[in-house]
Amino acid sequence: xAVVTSARAVPRRRRFDRSRAAGVLLVLPxxxxxxxxxxxxxxxxxxxxxxxxxxxxxxxxxxxxxxxxYAQLATSxxxxxxxxxxxxxxxxxxxxVFVIAYVIALALRFGKGPTAKxxxxxxxxxxxxPSVIASYAMITFLANHxxxxxxxxxxxxxxxxxxxxxxDWKGIVITQxxxxxxxxxxxxxxxxxxxxxxxxxxARDVGAxxxxxxxxxxxxxxxxxxxxxxxxxxxxxxxxxxxxxxxGPNAPQMxxxxxxxxxxxxxxxxxxxxxxxxIFMLSLVAAVYYVRQxxxxxxx
Amino acid sequence: xKRWLRPITPIVAALIAVTACGGSAPNAGVSDRPSAxxxxxxxxxxxxGDTNVQDLHVKQIIPAFEKATGIKVTFTFLEHGxxxxxxxxxxxxxxxxxxxxxxxxxxxxxxxxxxRPDNLFLQVAEKDIPNLAKVPKPTLDFVQNKAVPYRGSSVxxxxxxxxxxxxxxxxxxLLAWIKANPGKFAYNxxxxxxxxxxxVISMIYKYSDxxxxxxxPFSAANEKDWxxxxxxxxxxxxxxxxxxxxxxxxxxxxxxxxxGEIWMGSVWSDQSTQALAAGQLPKTVKxxxxxxAFNGGAAYIGITKNATHKQAAMKYLNFLLDPxxxxxxxxxxxxxxxxxxxxxxxxxxxxxxxxADKEYRLWPGGTYGQDMQxxxxxxxxx
Numbered sequence: 001x002a003v004v005t006s007a008r009a010v011p012r013r014r015r016f017d018r019s020r021a022a023g024v025l026l027v028l029p030x031x032x033x034x035x036x037x038x039x040x041x042x043x044x045x046x047x048x049x050x051x052x053x054x055x056x057x058x059x060x061x062x063x064x065x066x067x068x069x070y071a072q073l074a075t076s077x078x079x080x081x082x083x084x085x086x087x088x089x090x091x092x093x094x095x096x097v098f099v100i101a102y103v104i105a106l107a108l109r110f111g112k113g114p115t116a117k118x119x120x121x122x123x124x125x126x127x128x129x130p131s132v133i134a135s136y137a138m139i140t141f142l143a144n145h146x147x148x149x150x151x152x153x154x155x156x157x158x159x160x161x162x163x164x165x166x167x168d169w170k171g172i173v174i175t176q177x178x179x180x181x182x183x184x185x186x187x188x189x190x191x192x193x194x195x196x197x198x199x200x201x202x203a204r205d206v207g208a209x210x211x212x213x214x215x216x217x218x219x220x221x222x223x224x225x226x227x228x229x230x231x232x233x234x235x236x237x238x239x240x241x242x243x244x245x246x247x248g249p250n251a252p253q254m255x256x257x258x259x260x261x262x263x264x265x266x267x268x269x270x271x272x273x274x275x276x277x278x279i280f281m282l283s284l285v286a287a288v289y290y291v292r293q294x295x296x297x298x299x300x
Numbered sequence: 301x302k303r304w305l306r307p308i309t310p311i312v313a314a315l316i317a318v319t320a321c322g323g324s325a326p327n328a329g330v331s332d333r334p335s336a337x338x339x340x341x342x343x344x345x346x347x348x349g350d351t352n353v354q355d356l357h358v359k360q361i362i363p364a365f366e367k368a369t370g371i372k373v374t375f376t377f378l379e380h381g382x383x384x385x386x387x388x389x390x391x392x393x394x395x396x397x398x399x400x401x402x403x404x405x406x407x408x409x410x411x412x413x414x415x416r417p418d419n420l421f422l423q424v425a426e427k428d429i430p431n432l433a434k435v436p437k438p439t440l441d442f443v444q445n446k447a448v449p450y451r452g453s454s455v456x457x458x459x460x461x462x463x464x465x466x467x468x469x470x471x472x473x474l475l476a477w478i479k480a481n482p483g484k485f486a487y488n489x490x491x492x493x494x495x496x497x498x499x500v501i502s503m504i505y506k507y508s509d510x511x512x513x514x515x516x517p518f519s520a521a522n523e524k525d526w527x528x529x530x531x532x533x534x535x536x537x538x539x540x541x542x543x544x545x546x547x548x549x550x551x552x553x554x555x556x557x558x559x560g561e562i563w564m565g566s567v568w569s570d571q572s573t574q575a576l577a578a579g580q581l582p583k584t585v586k587x588x589x590x591x592x593a594f595n596g597g598a599a600y601i602g603i604t605k606n607a608t609h610k611q612a613a614m615k616y617l618n619f620l621l622d623p624x625x626x627x628x629x630x631x632x633x634x635x636x637x638x639x640x641x642x643x644x645x646x647x648x649x650x651x652x653x654x655x656a657d658k659e660y661r662l663w664p665g666g667t668y669g670q671d672m673q674x675x676x677x678x679x680x681x682x
Contacts, residue, residue, distance in 0.1 A: 059518040059667045078678045144542065145561060167545045250489050250546045251681030265491040266674040267667075 191225030454596020596660030
């Protein structure tokens with residue numbers, strides 16, 4: 001009996017092994033990549049954030065393990081302001097992009113006129129412009145005595161009345177919105193395309209108004225996909241450097257900028273790592289949400 | 301050392317040297333050269349920086365030097381300081397291996413390398429390099445004579461001469477002018493460019509003792525004086541451009557000057573002079589130096605301690621400090637300050653920086669610099 005069982009089991013296990021080997025081989029490159037460039041750096045940053053560096057009067061350093069960096073993140077006015085500012089910018093930009101992109105996507109999905117067609121061609125343009133070029137363009141465009149100010153002054157706006165947009169939070173938000181709009185619109189458009197026409201037509205047949213169709217069919221059906229787009233953009237904005245560096249105020253700073261300053265200018269790699277962990281934690285909230293949505297989708 | 305080991309030693313040293321450079325540096329010249337007799341016939345010079353540094357040596361100084369002395373210069377250039385640490389490691393490997401003839405004679409790099417405790421650079425003296433007598437002493441003291449300052453630049457005050465007929469002469473005058481002309485002065489965010497740092501450093505020197513920073517090692521106690529300086533800077537913010545907007549980078553201040561947004565700003569001497577020459581700033585913009593001066597710094601070249609061609613290296617540095625060669629630095633594309641005192645310079649060179657052809661103050665940077673930038677952000681930025 002035992003012989004028979006094992007004889008039957010052997011080829012099966014071999015087949016299983018071969019497919020498993022192929023699977024491992026397929027996963028291996030991305031696993032190596034993730035380990036080298038994601039897992040190890042994250043673990044290192046995490047460990048570094050618990051290294052506390054003390055300096056004596058002569059400038060000599062001593063090192064110990066502790067939570068002081070986190071305490072500083074919570075109590076230092078500058079650092080705390082940076083965390084709050086980062087969340088504020090991310091939430092504001094994402095909210096504005098979402099509303100505008102949704103309107104454009106609706107127009108592209110349901111609009112039939114030449115305006116919708118034209119919109120479908122031009123909204124994609126910012127996708128091909130690097131953020132550093134867009135940032136400098138925004139500076140000359142929106143600065144005081146810049147392009148827009150100049151035109152408004154020609155129409156009678158008094159000198160100095162133009163609001164401070166560049167070197168201010170408004171500058172970051174406007175540029176992030178401009179840069180992220182195409183991506184969000186593409187994503188929302190594909191989500192809206194998934195909603196079948198027959199569903200909407202049948203609703204219309206039973207007398208539903210446009211608002212009712214939007215409120216009870218389009219919005220709920222597009223919500224999961226839309227929220228994934230929101231997650232992605234939130235992650236992009238929260239870790240951004242170029243736009244807040246070039247267009248943002250001197251203080252508060254977004255965490256991406258602040259982190260670079262602490263790392264390269266102030267020679268405080270431990271505080272920088274702690275800020276990195278803070279960004280990571282903020283991103284984790286979004287990432288967990290994303291994974292849960294994906295999971296739900298697969299079950300469905 | 302065992303006799304049979306001896307022939308291998310240079311090979312081992314060479315291997316160490318090559319691996320120290322990650323194997324990427326050209327390994328020509330790693331082998332031992334014949335001992336430097338009375339007359340060196342060649343010179344090995346490693347340098348780094350912007351291409352204007354390369355041009356200065358390759359197109360002007362080296363050909364003139366080779367013609368004047370008959371010494372053949374082998375020049376290796378690494379742009380923007382890439383691999384500076386590798387070169388340093390290569391020199392150190394030869395030192396560690398106990399070699400007496402190192403394969404790099406001259407090295408031009410960041411100031412900090414020359415005074416490292418490894419002690420890899422020769423202390424220069426006037427008897428070897430006579431032109432050192434013309435070099436301002438503080439710039440030599442700054443590196444303990446372990447390198448020769450041969451060009452420099454400092455932060456200066458740039459002003460729109462149409463709007464400001466008589467610029468401030470002192471730092472206090474400047475502060476008074478800023479308060480009297482709100483919105484017309486800017487200095488860039490310190491972390492983003494040295495010309496912004498200089499304005500902050502001048503305020504620190506106003507409330508602290510300058511000598512403590514240039515003659516003594518770092519002491520955190522000195523930073524206690526800074527509170528008053530930062531409070532004064534914070535109080536100044538409402539009178540600055542856009543009620544306290546600090547442009548990003550040295551170019552940020554120049555851009556505001558160019559657009560007429562501000563009438564005065566702290567800028568780099570070389571960067572502003574180049575911009576003026578290139579027409580990137582209106583001709584109405586002029587530069588001047590206040591008293592006491594904004595800080596600046598020199599670029600140095602060091603002779604390695606066991607250089608194979610020590611005599612040639614000293615000759616090169618002496619040649620470089622000659623007023624004729626120094627004039628190239630001032631009037632050429634580099635727009636640098638001379639390494640020697642302005643009084644030895646011909647008048648056409650002086651006229652290029654008229655108003656700013658003065659000594660500048662120094663700033664030790666390092667930990668002080670890191671703390672200054674961080675504290676500025678915490679206490680002044682808004």
